[in-house]
Ligand SMILES: Nc1ncnc2c1ncn2[C@@H]1O[C@H](COP(=O)(O)OP(=O)(O)O)[C@@H](O)[C@H]1O
């Protein structure tokens with residue numbers, strides 16, 4: 001009983017600790033004027049109104065969404081078949097893939113972005129400053145999340161027997177994949193997509209170095225308006241926070257559904 | 262000419278040969294069991310027949326057409342896997358109808374065939390369940406129905422019952438055999454359980470280390486094992502080498518002499534004649550309806566089975582007895 005109480009206290013303290021900055025930001029974003037007092041003088045939603053009416057913010061948000069969605073579309077089209085081929089035909093490649101997908105983590109973004117800057121500044125593929133370079137670069141960030149999740153789903157099912165059964169019942173390999181294997185990957189795929197999505201939405205280093213204001217994304221926008229008003233930036237952060245919160249909630253719900261099935 | 266003819270079949274993985282020069286034939290409507298210990302190559306052989314594994318040599322001919330190089334989709338072979346291999350995201354009906362949809366049959370044909378096969382495997386009412394909502398026995402019946410509904414020329418079953426518990430296994434075993442008879446379906450059933458093989462089969466192919474060492478009716482395989490391995494594998498057996506033979510019967514032998522424990526008669530010492538062997542009871546084991554004695558005669562321990570007729574009947578340790586073994590119950594094996 002006492003131990004239980006202790007555990008609850010620790011958890012409560014932790015939650016409170018983590019919640020304080022969020023709540024403070026929320027309060028600040030809703031405060032009309034907050035100077036030398038403990039509590040704000042007035043509350044208003046004007047920072048939010050101002051934010052959501054700012055065409056620059058809206059376009060930055062749109063850019064971020066567009067780049068993230070395009071990246072995830074590309075990732076799905078490339079990675080799903082690739083993981084399937086690895087597991088079905090070349091299981092020995094799984095080890096190599098596991099090393100490969102760690103590379104984006106092994107090299108700090110600042111370093112690799114400098115490399116990318118040199119490679120794509122001119123020459124045959126002058127991509128720097130365009131959203132395309134971000135899509136390619138974000139692909140490598142999404143890859144580990146997606147590969148891991150999809151690989152786990154494939155390991156968890158009886159891939160070879162399922163494919164064999166489908167073949168014997170008259171299905172070609174692509175049909176067997178689409179009808180039998182792909183539906184099994186759906187929940188795992190969705191969960192990893194949501195996870196990658198919120199991660200990509202928060203990406204700043206690559207976006208800032210490779211593209212910057214030439215195709216402004218959410219984080220670059222946030223960075224450039226950091227000096228305007230604390231209330232205003234708080235409203236940005238809160239909007240972004242709520243957005244990712246909803247996404248994460250979706251992702252975990254999907255994850256739960258899968259573990260129940 | 263038999264319905265299925267397999268000749269000179271071989272399969273190697275890298276340098277190791279799983280089997281070599283395997284040949285057999287099946288008649289139309291025959292139920293044959295492929296029996297052997299785990300790892301002897303049964304699944305690999307089945308997969309070669311189904312086209313899921315490519316044999317390194319040999320031919321497979323079904324109803325006169327050579328299917329050795331056909332893709333699995335065109336062989337007309339149905340298969341049931343040990344772990345069911347049901348499609349987890351599909352309902353029972355969708356699982357069973359999968360093969361029909363691949364054939365692009367009209368919807369009402371599919372409905373009709375589904376209804377028939379669902380009745381056949383007694384899964385009425387479960388059509389909209391998902392595999393994870395079914396018991397093991399039900400899952401295997403779905404797998405069976407899924408293989409049957411496309412009317413295969415041959416049905417292959419790879420240890421379909423070994424994941425089930427004993428009672429369900431016995432039931433499903435009967436059901437499979439019954440359906441097979443009704444459909445007159447040529448069936449190759451893989452198992453490592455000799456009892457299952459004997460109950461089910463028209464013929465048993467006993468496989469050992471990649472060779473079919475005996476292919477005979479169940480009774481023949483049991484009473485006239487071709488090799489020491491078969492004798493040992495098909496139930497318990499006394500296997501006597503040359504030295505033991507000489508001690509017991511006064512003459513040697515090439516290979517081994519196989520005597521089933523139930524074919525040896527236990528006599529009271531007084532009843533034993535000059536041709537019977539004098540022996541002493543060393544131990545007994547209660548196997549339910551049978552008591553298994555370990556009996557020593559002339560320095561050799563033999564197993565002798567006797568029906569369990571109650572307490573009074575039990576022969577105590579150390580009893581002097583006689584053993585009567587008929588000539589025709591002794592079998593020389595390689
Ligand atoms: N894909 C494979 N690669 C390498 N060796 C294999 C493969 N499949 C089976 N084997 C080997 O072939 C032998 C027979 O296996 P299997 O046919 O599954 O035996 P059984 O079904 O009788 O238990 C085993 O020694 C196994 O290790």
Ligand SMILES: [Mg+2]
Pocket residue numbers: 300303304305419420
């Ligand atoms: Mg096997």
